[in-house]
Amino acid sequence: MTDYNIEYKDHIVENPNRFRQTVVAPGIVDLVPIWVENPSQVIQEGTPVNADLFDKLRANVTRRSETFAATASQTVFNLTKAYLVGQGRLDVYISGVKQRSGIDFTETNPTRFTLSEGLDAGTVVEAVYFSASQALSEDLIEQVQAAEAATIAANDAADEANDAATGALTANLNWKEPVNNLTALNALASPQARDTRQTKDTGNVYRYDGSAWVLIQTMDPNAINALDTRITTQLAEKANQLQVYMSQSxxxxxxxxxxxxxxxxxxxxxxxxxxxxxxxxxxxxxxxxxxxxxxxxxxxxxxxxxxxxxxxxxxxxxxxxxxxxxxxxxxxxxxxxxxxxxxxxxxxxxxxxxxxxxxxxxxxxxxxxxxxxxxxxxxxxxxxxxxxxxxxxxxxxxxxxxxxxxxxxxxxxxxxxxxxxxxxxxxxxxxxxxxxxxxxxxxxxxxxxxxxxxxxxxxxxxxxxxxxxxxxxxxxxxxxxxxx
CATH class of the missing domain: 3.20.20.190 (Phosphatidylinositol (PI) phosphodiesterase)
Incomplete structure (x- = not known):
């Protein structure tokens, strides 16, 4: 799909799993926000909602993409569902390039659009539109917006909790570059409390407690990869460096x-x-x-x-x-x-x-x-x-x-x-x-x-x-x- 929905573009980038893509038929894809799967997720508790009203809601927040392969000189294209004419709810793309409404194409009727010029055979045409024939009422729009705001807030809270948990796990470790062996580790000048290093010869990890280096993890480098001694060493170093980077940023x-x-x-x-x-x-x-x-x-x-x-x-x-x-x-x-x-x-x-x-x-x-x-x-x-x-x-x-x-x-x-x-x-x-x-x-x-x-x-x-x-x-x- 070329451009699912301008209104939800940022959400697609930041929260891709909040949308469900459904292939309706060859060349036809629907993108439905997951928070509009059923009335109880969107409409306030106790609010009476009939099936027709909820179907209208789904249609107004669902985008449909239909792809066509043009025949020679074709200008008229028919859609499988209706859209609101003159409301900016239809986007047309030719070979991935967005066309101008009223100039490059005309919204002929709720299920059809007409290009100003005929196309070569095989040219790819894509129509992206809200498949809604009626607009939402203002009160229902407000409820939808409130539900979306609540979803965003819940996602932000989950992200903050995850960040806090990650920070707690790494708070007591200050990762430094690995050294060749334990002798080299003990020879380091002026280590600081919480400094953490790995020795390359054994793969073991040590943390400085303020007076001595304390073994906190043992590791057999050969267990990482048995392909070749040289590759094994490289992979072992990478495993450690991954931890270094995660603790840095x-x-x-x-x-x-x-x-x-x-x-x-x-x-x-x-x-x-x-x-x-x-x-x-x-x-x-x-x-x-x-x-x-x-x-x-x-x-x-x-x-x-x-x-x-x-x-x-x-x-x-x-x-x-x-x-x-x-x-x-x-x-x-x-x-x-x-x-x-x-x-x-x-x-x-x-x-x-x-x-x-x-x-x-x-x-x-x-x-x-x-x-x-x-x-x-x-x-x-x-x-x-x-x-x-x-x-x-x-x-x-x-x-x-x-x-x-x-x-x-x-x-x-x-x-x-x-x-x-x-x-x-x-x-x-x-x-x-x-x-x-x-x-x-x-x-x-x-x-x-x-x-x-x-x-x-x-x-x-x-x-x-x-x-x-x-x-x-x-x-x-x-x-x-x-x-x-």
Missing amino acids: NATRYFAHRGASNVAPENTMAAFEFAGELGFAGIETDTWRTSDGVWVCIHDETVDRTTNGTGTVTALTSTYINSLTIDGGLNVALYDGLKVPTLEQYMRVCKKYNCVAAVEVKGTGASAYLHEIIDMARELGMYNQLHLIIGDQATATALRAIDKNVIIHHLTGTSQASIDFVKGLGNTVAAMVYTAITPAVVESFHAEGIPLSTYGMSTLSQILELLSKNVDFIIADNHGGDVK
Whole structure:
């Protein structure tokens, strides 16, 4: 669905589980707020409500999406339900682009609309509307608004209780970087009460009680993963670092750069699966469009560095790329037969682990096909978790012209002009290399309500420094974790 409901847009972003999507028929989807499942959830106790009145209520807060494939020169489209004509309750999209009522289309009657110009055969047309033929009375509107306000308050209270519980669990631990062994731990100068560290040789966790290091948790690193000694060590360190990050911030989200690329070869299904298992909030990848229109996950413009093939991705067919084998990347010898994943395969992994799909779109002319990525995310149920990383202003502007709501990470500078451009895009994160991040830069973007994401760091100390500067997203090569 292109834009379910302007009135409830923020709720879709913040509380996606508060809506129930029902596929009515092929090409027809209803979105029903869960708080309007029955009269007792909406109408004040003791208020008489008949079936007709409640059906009218449901119709006025339920959006319906109907998708059509136009025939040649078609202008007239019939809907399965009625809407209120002239009340701004019908939105029409052609190939994802919103049309202007009264100019590009006419609300012909309660079950029909007419386009001003005929379409080519196969053009996708979407109608999104309130399926209500009668307006609500003012008193019922007030009761609906009161019920919605109560739902929001209950959700806020639950979030606050969860935050308080999380804070209580971590209040007595002050996580520090791990050390090699117990000898190195005891040699540390001036530890502070509540300092907590892990020893790499055993995986054990110690807390300083003010006079000595006290063992509080034992761990066998070999039990984390038996695949390989080297991978086992890396995973053990990551498990600890996840706890470090969770104790440092309740806001920053960590994305795995090209998947868990320090465990498995970059931009492979193995790297994506590891990132999901390690608990990253998001998985970052790069995507190019092949000559036959398939989006694949690979960083470079050519396949030469990471596969046994050669050639420019955009000039190659998906069949040829699928015939190649990954032969470059960390620990590649441990993985037999790795292939270049398609973007769809990557998104399915993100959905499996409930991760954000952070996709850097590459290639000259890619802006003409951005709608394909958005449509793919919708079909897979990943639209609300799709973040598109865009490097140039022209492509970012083209993306906004076809979709106002998808989140963009725009690679930008720190000037006032950059801030103004990002703010003008809306729903956009300012992305920049970590060396450009200073407290003043963070403050200037946050003052305009713009989140910040950063990349390029490779050490724990660099990440902890960025946490102290309150960045919102960290796209990391070697460290990460989820702070949901």
